[in-house]
Amino acid sequence: MSLEKILSISGKPGLYVLKVQTRTGFVAESLLDGKKVTVSLKSNVSLLSEISIYTYEGEKPLAEIMQNIAKKENKGQTISHKEDNATLLTYFREVLPEYDEERVYASDVKKIVNWYNTLQAKGLLVDEAPVATEETAPVAEEAAVEKKAPAKKAPAKKAAAKKE
Template sequence: MELLNEIAHISGKSGLFRVLKPTRTGVIVETLDALKQKSVVSGQTRISVLKDISLYLDDHQDSTLPLGDLFQLIHSVCQGSLNIEPKKASDAELFGLLASIVPNYDSDRVYASDIKKILSWYLILVTNTPDMFQTAPAAEEPKAEKVVKAPKAAKEVKEATEEKAAKAPKKAKATK
């Protein structure tokens, strides 16, 4: 979920934004929708990067679940579509859905508005960045193949070099 490092929520604006680059007075952001509108956000505006957000858990006072892990859990349960519409759902439906995904969330510190934001963000990410939810082991398999092939290729090069050396005619040394 490294992609969450560059995706942010801007206070006072709906939706999610991709942080493109900093400027002298703020940052340039791009909407995470089909329009891809770019704008400059001033340094005084509150920008929350999704990588830094987490969900409170009931296990321990300081126990939290990072938002990236929560999105993966939601995706494993819901597979990209939610049974409810976050903005129109009742509080009971929101808490019920979250309890089915993360049974040990802290019900005293997590509010219905938080769940609405999280589920809305999840739907935006599934729609606009579906590659984020691809399984990690499939992406790592090609790396493992390269590691396996590299020593074999090096061994073949060494053997070929030795064969060339053995077949090459030896030069006679001239004596004076």
């Protein structure tokens, strides 16, 4: 599942989709009500693709955890994020048995469950495309470079002062 353009903005409820980057920040669209908001660079913003969950072996990316939930629920809705903490932690242990219980809190699990249900309701939980291997990655880069047209320079304007 692609979480590349999905954002969580501190202080604002729900998730957002990155629409346009501006000089002073960016414009994002809420997944809850579809309203567009401008977000400054000073805001605390997290891309879901950059979030990981602590496990005893290291860290697991959020996308992998979302896939585990989707498998468990047959890509349907999961339990509500408003369940009590014990129920949420028990459920999360079924999804990710090796999560670090000392570093992952019930509030973290609530967010993950809420995010999953939001993304599932909007139909944004799709399987990821196969990842390029090391052998095919350079070929793809070369193809991208070949398609790029050479940049044309604009003719320089001459500043000629006319005296009359």
